[in-house]
Amino acid sequence: MKILIGTPIHESKDYAMERWLENVAKLQKEYPADFLIIDNTPGTHYVETLRGYCAKYGITNFQIKHLEFDPMMEPDERISRSREEIRQHILENDYDAWFSWESDQIIPTDTLNKLSKVMESGHYMIIHPNSWDRVLPGEPDISFGVCLISREPLKKFGFLLEFGLEPGMRKAWNHGDVWFKKQVLKDGGNYIEVFGLIKPIYHLNK
Amino acid sequence: MKKIKVLIGTPIHVSKDYSMERWLDNVSKLQQEYPADLLLIDNSPNTDYVEKVKGYCEKYDIKNYKIEHLDILQDQESSKNIDEQIHERITRSEELIRKRFLASDYEAYFFWENDIIIPIDSLDKLVQLMESGNFMIVIHNCWVNNIPNHINFDFGLTLFKRECLEKYSFIPAFGTDPDMQDSWYHAEGWFKKRLQKDKCNYTEVMGIIEPIYHLPK
Numbered sequence: 089m090k091i092l093i094g095t096p097i098h099e100s101k102d103y104a105m106e107r108w109l110e111n112v113a114k115l116q117k118e119y120p121a122d123f124l125i126i127d128n129t130p131g132t133h134y135v136e137t138l139r140g141y142c143a144k145y146g147i148t149n150f151q152i153k154h155l156e157f158d159p160m161m162e163p164d165e166r167i168s169r170s171r172e173e174i175r176q177h178i179l180e181n182d183y184d185a186w187f188s189w190e191s192d193q194i195i196p197t198d199t200l201n202k203l204s205k206v207m208e209s210g211h212y213m214i215i216h217p218n219s220w221d222r223v224l225p226g227e228p229d230i231s232f233g234v235c236l237i238s239r240e241p242l243k244k245f246g247f248l249l250e251f252g253l254e255p256g257m258r259k260a261w262n263h264g265d266v267w268f269k270k271q272v273l274k275d276g277g278n279y280i281e282v283f284g285l286i287k288p289i290y291h292l293n294k
Numbered sequence: 295m296k297k298i299k300v301l302i303g304t305p306i307h308v309s310k311d312y313s314m315e316r317w318l319d320n321v322s323k324l325q326q327e328y329p330a331d332l333l334l335i336d337n338s339p340n341t342d343y344v345e346k347v348k349g350y351c352e353k354y355d356i357k358n359y360k361i362e363h364l365d366i367l368q369d370q371e372s373s374k375n376i377d378e379q380i381h382e383r384i385t386r387s388e389e390l391i392r393k394r395f396l397a398s399d400y401e402a403y404f405f406w407e408n409d410i411i412i413p414i415d416s417l418d419k420l421v422q423l424m425e426s427g428n429f430m431i432v433i434h435n436c437w438v439n440n441i442p443n444h445i446n447f448d449f450g451l452t453l454f455k456r457e458c459l460e461k462y463s464f465i466p467a468f469g470t471d472p473d474m475q476d477s478w479y480h481a482e483g484w485f486k487k488r489l490q491k492d493k494c495n496y497t498e499v500m501g502i503i504e505p506i507y508h509l510p511k
């Protein structure tokens with residue numbers, strides 16, 4: 089499968105960035121995948137820092153795009169808008185799937201091999217290996233922190249929330265990923281959540 | 295391709311007689327697509343219902359089945375409230391199925407509630423998913439039968455691998471975890487928690503089996 093690793097990035101997670109990029113570099117050796125970073129830090133200075141890190145860890149197959157948002161924009165909206173940019177990139181190119189991988193999650197290097205194998209076995213649309221919340225002990229992380237999403241649902245559903253379309257939908261950008269999954273199911277699609285298949289997953293908090 | 299040997303095992307109770315015929319018709323058709331044995335554990339107040347279910351099995355031409363009665367305190371005889379009694383009955387029936395399962399050479403146990411109607415290729419799909427990720431359990435969520443848009447997180451449709459049942463019983467060992475309440479309500483939740491604690495791999499899925507009809511009364 090041709091997979092794009094696509095990740096929204098913000099300087100506030102710089103504490104995890106080097107460890108994560110080292111992880112990306114190792115994973116790419118095991119599963120060659122293109123890598124798109126969407127930087128949504130105010131100003132473009134962090135892009136240069138990222139380029140330096142990529143050089144340091146030997147990542148050559150990557151692209152960085154910068155999106156400039158209102159600095160007061162809430163993080164969930166920034167992330168959703170960045171995901172939409174990634175989605176457009178996937179649709180413009182011939183990727184079979186998007187690997188959503190947050191920049192504070194450290195995973196085994198065979199993760200993509202395992203997830204793509206399961207996805208291909210049943211043509212599943214979303215495979216979501218559960219990790220844990222980085223702040224609340226014992227709480228599963230329900231976001232797309234580590235998640236493989238096939239091209240098919242991305243063709244139909246975006247990440248820009250259309251508030252008011254559904255009765256009961258709150259005007260809030262958080263849980264955009266849950267909303268995306270609901271749309272997929274409503275349309276007759278499917279998703280699978282897996283526990284323990286990818287282990288360990290370290291969700292870094294400092 | 296060789297199909298793994300599956301036992302369909304279902305706790306039944308006379309209170310769900312409203313769905314029994316439709317469900318057995320569904321079982322019969324599914325067995326033609328995926329040959330699997332059927333074990334029914336009747337936990338009704340007495341043995342009357344066993345004879346009725348045997349009649350249904352004959353009507354829908356199910357031959358490959360066994361039915362056992364589990365005598366268990368219920369209604370006024372029990373000090374627990376009705377909902378908790380139901381959970382206890384189901385859990386104890388699941389455990390009896392587990393014992394019968396382990397006594398034979400089945401490779402997987404398909405727990406299939408008798409008020410859920412599914413397409414006949416469902417078992418094929420769940421087995422395929424189980425094998426693709428070597429999952430210990432594949433839980434297929436569906437909707438609650440009496441609350442609109444509410445997901446049912448119980449084991450309504452669940453495929454268990456033998457390895458899982460060799461290791462874990464359905465009976466919650468009350469008191470083994472500091473957060474554990476002395477209640478049968480959460481028996482299935484505790485089952486999953488034990489797997490998580492042991493870092494076992496399992497999966498919860500939605501939308502792979504479509505449509506699923508969860509029959510209301």
